[in-house]
Each structure stands twice: as C-alpha cells, then as structure tokens.
Amino acid sequence: MSNSVLIIDDSDTVRERIIHTLESYELFSRYHEADDGLEGFKKLLSSPVDVILCDLEMPRIDGFKFLNMIKARPDLQDVPVIILTGMNDRELKLKGLEQGASDYITKPFDPEELVARVKVHLKIKHLQDDLKRTNELLLELSNTDHLTGLFNRRYLMEALEKEFQRSLRKGGNLSLIILDIDHFKKVNDTYGHLQGDIVLNKVALQLQKELRSYDIAARYGGEEFVALLPDATLKEALFVAERVRQAVQGTKFNGALSSLAITVSMGIATLPTPEGATVDNFIKMADDALYRAKANGRNRVEY
Ligand code: GH3
Ligand code: MG
Numbered sequence: 001m002s003n004s005v006l007i008i009d010d011s012d013t014v015r016e017r018i019i020h021t022l023e024s025y026e027l028f029s030r031y032h033e034a035d036d037g038l039e040g041f042k043k044l045l046s047s048p049v050d051v052i053l054c055d056l057e058m059p060r061i062d063g064f065k066f067l068n069m070i071k072a073r074p075d076l077q078d079v080p081v082i083i084l085t086g087m088n089d090r091e092l093k094l095k096g097l098e099q100g101a102s103d104y105i106t107k108p109f110d111p112e113e114l115v116a117r118v119k120v121h122l123k124i125k126h127l128q129d130d131l132k133r134t135n136e137l138l139l140e141l142s143n144t145d146h147l148t149g150l151f152n153r154r155y156l157m158e159a160l161e162k163e164f165q166r167s168l169r170k171g172g173n174l175s176l177i178i179l180d181i182d183h184f185k186k187v188n189d190t191y192g193h194l195q196g197d198i199v200l201n202k203v204a205l206q207l208q209k210e211l212r213s214y215d216i217a218a219r220y221g222g223e224e225f226v227a228l229l230p231d232a233t234l235k236e237a238l239f240v241a242e243r244v245r246q247a248v249q250g251t252k253f254n255g256a257l258s259s260l261a262i263t264v265s266m267g268i269a270t271l272p273t274p275e276g277a278t279v280d281n282f283i284k285m286a287d288d289a290l291y292r293a294k295a296n297g298r299n300r301v302e303y
C-alpha cells in the first residue's frame, strides 16, 4: 500500500490521534502533517497525497480558505478533502461540502467511522486516477481526429510510411493529395469558429465520399486534409481530386451558413517519382503543388 495522507490541524494531539488511528489499520505508507492551511498547501505542492484530512478552525489559513486554494488548482482539485472539525454545525457542513470537501466528520471522531470514510474516498480517488490514465492512453492510441472522424495526422504518417515503403519495394503507384480550404480564415471571421467547424466537417465528408474503401482520408492540420491513395496513378488521383473539388464547390449549407460558398485547393504527388524520394520530400512535392494551386487562383488542382 503506497497511499499517502496529509493531516492539517493546529492541535498536535489531534494530529497524533488521527495518525495513531490510521496506522493501526495500515492504510498509509506516508503521513504528512501541517498545523494550518498555508503549511498544508506548501506540503501538498512538494508531495502529492491521496487524501487530505483538514481541520476548519486554524490560525492564518483556515480550512475553508485551504479548500478554496486547492479547488482553484486543476492539478490538486481531485484530491479528496475530508473536513474534520469540532464544530458540529449544519450550516458549516453544507458550506464545506459546497466548497468542494468530499466529506465532513466531527470531533471527537469515532476511529472506525473515520477509517471507513477514508477508505471510501481513497477508493474513489483511485478510480478517478485510473479513469484519467485510461483516457490519456486512449487519446494517445487513438487514430481518429475528434472533430471530423477522419484519421488523425499520427495515423496518416504511420500509414504513409508503410504504403511508401511498399510502393518503393513493388514499384507500384501511390498518390497523395493535400487539400486546403480556400480563405478559410474568412469563414471563421465571418461566422465564428463553431460554424467554421461545421464547414470542416462538411469538407471532410465530401472528401471521404469520393474515396475507395482502402484509401485513407486524414485531417492533416487545422483546415488541411490529406488523402492517401494506394495504387492510384496520377491520372486516377487527378480524377478523384477534381471530383472532390466540384463536390465542395457545389456544397449547400443550411441555417447561418446558407449564403456561404466554399472552395478548396489541392496538390498531388505520385510515386514512382523520376528521382529517388523520401516520405518527407514526397509530402513536400504535394505541398509545393498545393502552393501553386493557391498561387494560380485557388479552387484548383495542381501536381
Ligand atoms: P488560404 O486560401 O491561403 O488557405 O487562406 P486561409 O484563410 O485558409 O489560410 P490560413 O492558413 O491563414 O487560415 C487557416 C485558418 O484555419 C486559420 C485558423 O483560424 C483556422 N482553423 C484552424 N484549425 C481550425 C479548427 O479546428 N476549427 C476552425 N473553425 N478553424 C480552424
Ligand atoms: Mg482547530
């Protein structure tokens, strides 16, 4: 058991009694003590704990102020605070719980009840920690762009690396289309970011619709998308890109966006290339072509 607890109380005797109780149940491997809220806050910053037992009435920073201090910190606000006080007052209890305390125990405390409640909050804290870790892991492992549902850049780069090597090995074709929405900043500026997101979703949908099942459509950056077309020749990629260009140009929006018309520019690169290519300059070829499409008036495809 590697749990740690912070006990904040201005009475040495009370702190001793709490530690004595917790020790006999072997709940914690580390005990931190402080005799007021400020001291407790400092201790917390240097050593994170799993649960805090906190007195209300203390000199300088009292229990309520301490609660406010830690609930204002995103890195500390999930640590459960159990108020342990001699004041058995309904208003104070409600105030404490409202300000973010996880529980409220009055002194003199019943040792078994204290331990039982500490256990409950430790359990919740651990479940919360697990959930946070799982979420972080899922995000890390995720292949999906959350706004559009297309693949994300991370997945695209993995797939591109694989397809690129495969194509070099077999001498087959591989086409890469980079798509960038024209004057997208103006859409955001005129209609707001949320409406901008709707437009991004629509373009993502249009792109996806023109692809084959084994093509990969990804959100490459803010308003940039990439389509990776295994085995597609330049001619085939041009055909796809042109269809996407026309589909986007013909898009009708509803509601606030009903008078909006958008276009996209695209750049294409295709393997094999005359000279030896790397993944990086393969992308750069498509990017350069996109740049030319922008320079040549937008709403067009270059390669
Ligand atoms: P150009 O035709 O030259 O591409 O013009 P542009 O306005 O599209 O070019 P620029 O790259 O300057 O602007 C891209 C804009 O995309 C800027 C940024 O605010 C917006 N953007 C990036 N990511 C998102 C997003 O996730 N949602 C929304 N709504 N807008 C985004
Ligand atoms: Mg006190």
Ligand code: MG
Binding pocket: 180, 181, 223, 224
């Ligand atoms: Mg851009």
Ligand code: MG
Binding pocket: 180
């Ligand atoms: Mg741009």
Ligand code: MG
Binding pocket: 180, 181, 182, 183, 184, 185, 223
């Ligand atoms: Mg753009």
